[in-house]
Amino acid sequence: MIKYLGSKRTLLPGLAAIFLALPEVRSVLDVFSGTARVGHMAKGLGLRVIANDHNAYSATLARCYVESDAEAVAVEAARLIAELNGLPGRAGYFTATFCERSRYFQPKNGARVDAIRDQIAAWALPPPLESVLLVSLMEAADRVDSTTGVQMAFLKQWAPRAHKELSLRLPAVLPRAVAGPGLALQLDAAAAVAHPAVTGGGLDVAYLDPPYNQHKYLGNYHIWETLVRWDAPEVYGVACKRVDCRSRASAYNGRSAAAPALRALIEAMPARHLVVSFSDEGFITAEELASMLATRGEVLTLEVDFKRYVGAKIGIHNPRGEKVGTVSHLRNRERIFVVTEDAGRLRRALAASPAVAPWLADRAV
Ligand SMILES: C[S@@+](CC[C@H](N)C(=O)[O-])C[C@H]1O[C@@H](n2cnc3c(N)ncnc32)[C@H](O)[C@@H]1O
Numbered sequence: 001m002i003k004y005l006g007s008k009r010t011l012l013p014g015l016a017a018i019f020l021a022l023p024e025v026r027s028v029l030d031v032f033s034g035t036a037r038v039g040h041m042a043k044g045l046g047l048r049v050i051a052n053d054h055n056a057y058s059a060t061l062a063r064c065y066v067e068s069d070a071e072a073v074a075v076e077a078a079r080l081i082a083e084l085n086g087l088p089g090r091a092g093y094f095t096a097t098f099c100e101r102s103r104y105f106q107p108k109n110g111a112r113v114d115a116i117r118d119q120i121a122a123w124a125l126p127p128p129l130e131s132v133l134l135v136s137l138m139e140a141a142d143r144v145d146s147t148t149g150v151q152m153a154f155l156k157q158w159a160p161r162a163h164k165e166l167s168l169r170l171p172a173v174l175p176r177a178v179a180g181p182g183l184a185l186q187l188d189a190a191a192a193v194a195h196p197a198v199t200g201g202g203l204d205v206a207y208l209d210p211p212y213n214q215h216k217y218l219g220n221y222h223i224w225e226t227l228v229r230w231d232a233p234e235v236y237g238v239a240c241k242r243v244d245c246r247s248r249a250s251a252y253n254g255r256s257a258a259a260p261a262l263r264a265l266i267e268a269m270p271a272r273h274l275v276v277s278f279s280d281e282g283f284i285t286a287e288e289l290a291s292m293l294a295t296r297g298e299v300l301t302l303e304v305d306f307k308r309y310v311g312a313k314i315g316i317h318n319p320r321g322e323k324v325g326t327v328s329h330l331r332n333r334e335r336i337f338v339v340t341e342d343a344g345r346l347r348r349a350l351a352a353s354p355a356v357a358p359w360l361a362d363r364a365v
Pocket of ligand 1: 004005006008009031032033035036037038052053055058187188190211217218250251252
């Protein structure tokens with residue numbers, strides 16, 4: 001999967017244990033799905049998953065990992081991926097923008113991205129199969145990029161991986177879950193909770209992992225948005241961001257808008273249980289969130305020691321790329337709040353889970 005700020009890769013075993021410990025769970029809505037890895041995990045547990053994110057690249061990841069079923073797409077996707085891996089490069093917009101005007105990828109790989117993306121567009125495939133090829137290309141490009149994991153800037157010196165040859169692999173698409181087919185939505189969170197697939201289907205769990213500061217995901221991953229949309233947008237600045245990075249907004253990136261948006265989302269969420277990821281570095285305090293959630297049921301609080309993103313690890317640098325200081329800390333406190341009918345019973349069930357037991361602080365519940 002792609003490198004992604006705030007990705008819950010390391011929390012997956014714990015989140016899986018929580019989903020399984022909650023009573024009578026067959027369906028999960030992931031409202032801010034990002035890489036779709038939480039939905040992918042839940043689908044692997046046999047749950048019916050709806051994954052939503054307002055960005056097109058995330059919706060494409062969800063269409064591949066949540067909505068597409070291996071039995072329907074894997075054989076044909078593998079055949080097409082082999083064909084795409086044999087295509088010679090043909091430089092176009094992607095190479096000009098992200099390899100010459102900026103230096104996110106080596107031109108030899110940029111030209112292959114151009115040729116492969118044009119071919120995927122020319123095939124005009126059904127959306128599930130197309131999403132698998134697009135994710136295969138996104139992940140291949142991610143393996144040869146020259147960034148620290150965000151597309152706000154590229155490295156002064158090429159990352160060693162950037163010299164490698166772009167090579168597509170079949171993404172880990174899962175078979176259809178026993179509880180029912182998955183669905184990918186591309187909506188603002190406020191619209192997703194009102195979607196008929198969410199309101200009409202007896203939703204068991206909603207997982208909420210909203211952004212927690214002013215940095216827009218679209219700005220951090222603008223290249224994936226352009227790769228998926230293939231709309232050759234006008235770009236600006238050294239980072240060559242799409243012009244719509246300036247106009248497309250999320251309430252969760254606003255200091256004063258984030259809390260009311262989350263409160264309204266929690267109130268409107270038609271799910272029996274809520275699981276909410278929370279960072280102590282964001283606009284909303286733990287106390288505020290706990291009081292929003294208390295209106296919905298009993299709240300169990302889990303404390304997770306979570307590494308800060310890779311950019312923090314490399315320190316603070318001046319514009320010449322020289323290290324001038326150190327960041328204050330490399331760990332922050334990530335918490336998971338679970339709202340359910342009986343938090344005490346859930347706590348006892350989770351105490352037996354090796355993945356979650358270390359998160360059960362004495363003062364939790
Ligand atoms: C912390 S990330 C989620 C990471 C994800 N759980 C994972 O493991 O990959 C937050 C996501 O929320 C999305 N997002 C931000 N504002 C949104 C909004 N108003 N509606 C829907 N999605 C939004 C972003 O595009 C981003 O992918």
